[in-house]
Amino acid sequence: MAENGEFSFTSRANKTGRDGLAKIQTNKKEAVVCHDDSAPPVKAQTIDELHSLQKKRSTPNTPIKSTLADGSFTSISEEERQKQQLQSISASLASLARETGPKVVKGDPEARKVESQKLTHTQYTPTILNISDSALKFTHVLYDLSPAELYEQAIKYEKGSFITATGALATLSGAKTGRSPRDKRVVKDETTENELWWGKGSPNIEMDEQTFLVNRERAVDYLNSLDKVFVNDQFLNWDPEHRIKVRIVSARAYHSLFMHNMCIRPTPEELEDFGTPDFTIYNAGLFPCNRYTHYMTSSTSIDINLARKEMVILGTQYAGEMKKGLFSLMHYLMPKRQILSLHSGCNMGKDGDVALFFGLSGTGKTTLSTDHNRYLIGDDEHCWSENGVSNIEGGCYAKCIDLSREKEPDIWNAIKFGTVLENVVFDEHTRQVDYSDKSVTENTRAAYPIEYIPNAKIPCVGPHPKNVILLACDAFGVLPPVSKLSLAQTMYHFISGYTALVAGTEDGVKEPQATFSACFGAAFIMLHPTKYAAMLAERMQKHGATGWLVNTGWSGGRYESGSRIKLAYTRRIIDAIHSGTLLEANYTTTEVFGLDIPTGIEGVPSEILDPENTWSDKNAYKETLLKLGGLFKKNFEGFMSHKIGEDNKLTEEILAAGPVF
Numbered sequence: 330m331a332e333n334g335e336f337s338f339t340s341r342a343n344k345t346g347r348d349g350l351a352k353i354q355t356n357k358k359e360a361v362v363c364h365d366d367s368a369p370p371v372k373a374q375t376i377d378e379l380h381s382l383q384k385k386r387s388t389p390n391t392p393i394k395s396t397l398a399d400g401s402f403t404s405i406s407e408e409e410r411q412k413q414q415l416q417s418i419s420a421s422l423a424s425l426a427r428e429t430g431p432k433v434v435k436g437d438p439e440a441r442k443v444e445s446q447k448l449t450h451t452q453y454t455p456t457i458l459n460i461s462d463s464a465l466k467f468t469h470v471l472y473d474l475s476p477a478e479l480y481e482q483a484i485k486y487e488k489g490s491f492i493t494a495t496g497a498l499a500t501l502s503g504a505k506t507g508r509s510p511r512d513k514r515v516v517k518d519e520t521t522e523n524e525l526w527w528g529k530g531s532p533n534i535e536m537d538e539q540t541f542l543v544n545r546e547r548a549v550d551y552l553n554s555l556d557k558v559f560v561n562d563q564f565l566n567w568d569p570e571h572r573i574k575v576r577i578v579s580a581r582a583y584h585s586l587f588m589h590n591m592c593i594r595p596t597p598e599e600l601e602d603f604g605t606p607d608f609t610i611y612n613a614g615l616f617p618c619n620r621y622t623h624y625m626t627s628s629t630s631i632d633i634n635l636a637r638k639e640m641v642i643l644g645t646q647y648a649g650e651m652k653k654g655l656f657s658l659m660h661y662l663m664p665k666r667q668i669l670s671l672h673s674g675c676n677m678g679k680d681g682d683v684a685l686f687f688g689l690s691g692t693g694k695t696t697l698s699t700d701h702n703r704y705l706i707g708d709d710e711h712c713w714s715e716n717g718v719s720n721i722e723g724g725c726y727a728k729c730i731d732l733s734r735e736k737e738p739d740i741w742n743a744i745k746f747g748t749v750l751e752n753v754v755f756d757e758h759t760r761q762v763d764y765s766d767k768s769v770t771e772n773t774r775a776a777y778p779i780e781y782i783p784n785a786k787i788p789c790v791g792p793h794p795k796n797v798i799l800l801a802c803d804a805f806g807v808l809p810p811v812s813k814l815s816l817a818q819t820m821y822h823f824i825s826g827y828t829a830l831v832a833g834t835e836d837g838v839k840e841p842q843a844t845f846s847a848c849f850g851a852a853f854i855m856l857h858p859t860k861y862a863a864m865l866a867e868r869m870q871k872h873g874a875t876g877w878l879v880n881t882g883w884s885g886g887r888y889e890s891g892s893r894i895k896l897a898y899t900r901r902i903i904d905a906i907h908s909g910t911l912l913e914a915n916y917t918t919t920e921v922f923g924l925d926i927p928t929g930i931e932g933v934p935s936e937i938l939d940p941e942n943t944w945s946d947k948n949a950y951k952e953t954l955l956k957l958g959g960l961f962k963k964n965f966e967g968f969m970s971h972k973i974g975e976d977n978k979l980t981e982e983i984l985a986a987g988p989v990f
């Protein structure tokens with residue numbers, strides 16, 4: 330690896346056509362020479378002409394409509410439509426201080442080099458108050474490019490972009506290979522001060538409007554200083570009544586392709602009628618924030634301004650920031666409409682039975698919602714409204730570490746042309762990915778459109794959930810592989826949001842690290858956790874959903890003596906939940922956590938169902954169990970004074986549903 334953190338594949342990558350192609354010298358008069366190919370000659374006089382034939386122009390879209398003052402529709406010319414679109418993009422990229430937008434022109438600056446002299450740019454020139462050099466410069470916009478075009482852009486201009494053996498686009502996200510929650514700021518104004526969750530435990534770090542504008546200007550100036558920017562206009566939420574229009578302005582083809590895959594892709598007709606976006610992201614990627622700016626504590630800042638409907642990203646190229654930034658937005662907008670937003674996966678059986686999968690990062694939402702025998706509604710972000718469930722996204726974001734074809738065939742097969750593969754390591758020659766390699770990061774990821782999963786349910790909506798499955802990866806090895814929960818227990822564990830991972834291995838000390846993250850996604854919620862919990866309780870009660878706690882972590886002892894529960898067993902457990910057989914099983918109740926555990930499940934060794942059986946040292950088991958119980962209690966102290974729902978009854982039940990000892 331080179332010192333800049335990027336891979337260098339010296340010889341191979343640089344051999345191709347750097348010097349451009351030489352002009353063919355054709356000589357018509359000498360065409361009598363006998364050639365062994367009998368095909369008609371190519372209809373081009375020069376190589377450039379030949380290349381221009383290769384790219385077929387897309388068939389024009391259906392007639393473009395625009396609304397007249399009297400409400401009737403009229404067709405507008407392609408030229409006029411382009412002009413309107415460019416005006417909208419120019420307005421998006423406008424400097425607020427100078428009150429002027431950049432001169433925006435569509436297309437790749439490289440492709441236009443030759444023609445540029447004769448080209449008349451369709452430009453937007455607003456009333457210019459102050460002219461500066463930046464206002465005289467053109468910014469080329471690569472608008473809603475196709476995956477193929479984005480591949481070309483990435484490979485040509487973004488170091489670290491390669492096509493893997495199965496056709497995916499391998500990329501590097503730079504210095505950041507995960508989100509930066511401590512750099513996520515939200516503008517506190519008169520409205521958000523009262524509406525949002527602030528203070529201890531809240532993910533919303535405050536910033537003021539002025540500072541937001543400073544960062545926004547920095548991002549916009551950076552983007553406008555580039556030769557070209559990428560713009561995606563897309564949707565969030567498959568529920569047509571509550572669809573949100575988002576625009577993403579970014580500096581990298583990687584980011585544009587990532588969002589193309591992760592958000593809902595508009596049809597050409599929908600794109601024509603797109604209009605003004607409801608929310609805009611300015612992703613300046615590697616360009617840092619100014620550390621002398623008020624509130625800045627590092628070179629990274631991810632800033633949300635709900636009033637302005639904008640988000641600015643400075644100093645990180647990790648694409649997950651965009652995805653999860655929009656999720657935060659939905660966690661604000663949806664509850665305002667009485668819709669519950671959830672960090673969960675979701676799938677549906679042949680009979681229409683829907684299951685939600687909650688859990689923190691790496692606990693199995695994507696793995697377990699991607700089930701060959703069920704329809705995938707979504708792997709990570711959903712809404713639960715009066716009408717049922719809907720996916721917020723149009724793609725999946727799967728963890729790839731140790732991915733295997735046998736255990737996760739549908740995810741494996743989704744890693745093909747169009748898929749973004751982040752931070753993986755592959756063979757220099759064959760471009761075969763080594764999924765076990767953690768050299769860049771353990772958080773290797775694949776982002777693919779949901780249709781890449783063969784049994785995806787399109788549109789990604791479904792009826793009210795029947796089962797609510799809470800996933801925890803318990804590295805202490807004391808939580809049972811599955812427990813049936815009462816409503817109060819479901820709320821207790823939902824608010825706790827527990828998981829535990831094994832800490833870093835560098836110094837040989839492997840102590841499980843318990844993490845509690847309210848609503849299994851505290852990093853993304855905007856309101857107090859009890860607001861979401863109350864909505865979940867109300868919906869589960871109304872629709873008769875059953876809660877389950879599934880430990881996808883350790884069994885047979887702690888991390889050092891035990892091992893992670895086999896994925897095959899977890900899948901059998903989940904099957905028994907879906908089929909309804911687990912609801913009918915016999916149960917016993919555990920000590921301390923008071924969890925109801927089944928005595929038998931088809932395809933799962935009965936002895937593992939009660940974790941106590943799997944520990945050879947019973948004292949160590951009890952000690953570890955009490956230790957974890959203590960951590961739960963301590964974490965829940967912060968929620969003791971909050972009421973959940975209309976009456977105090979549920980609140981009291983929830984408080985009593987935690988560990989007792």
Ligand SMILES: Nc1ncnc2c1ncn2[C@@H]1O[C@H](COP(=O)(O)OP(=O)(O)OP(=O)(O)O)[C@@H](O)[C@H]1O
Nearest residue numbers: 690691692693694695696727728881894895896899
């Ligand atoms: N018993 C098990 N159950 C579920 N997953 C398991 C199990 N054993 C190992 N795994 C592995 O754990 C990982 C679960 O990650 P997954 O992508 O499903 O996380 P996620 O909950 O979707 O997280 P994120 O919100 O970060 O996307 C996968 O790599 C999977 O192969």
Ligand SMILES: O=C([O-])CC(=O)C(=O)O
Nearest residue numbers: 507508649653690709726
């Ligand atoms: O957002 C990410 O980087 C990955 C993810 O899904 C999560 O952490 O929940």
Ligand SMILES: [Ca+2]
Nearest residue numbers: 695709726727
């Ligand atoms: Ca996931």
Ligand SMILES: [Mn+2]
Nearest residue numbers: 672689690709
């Ligand atoms: Mn997630």
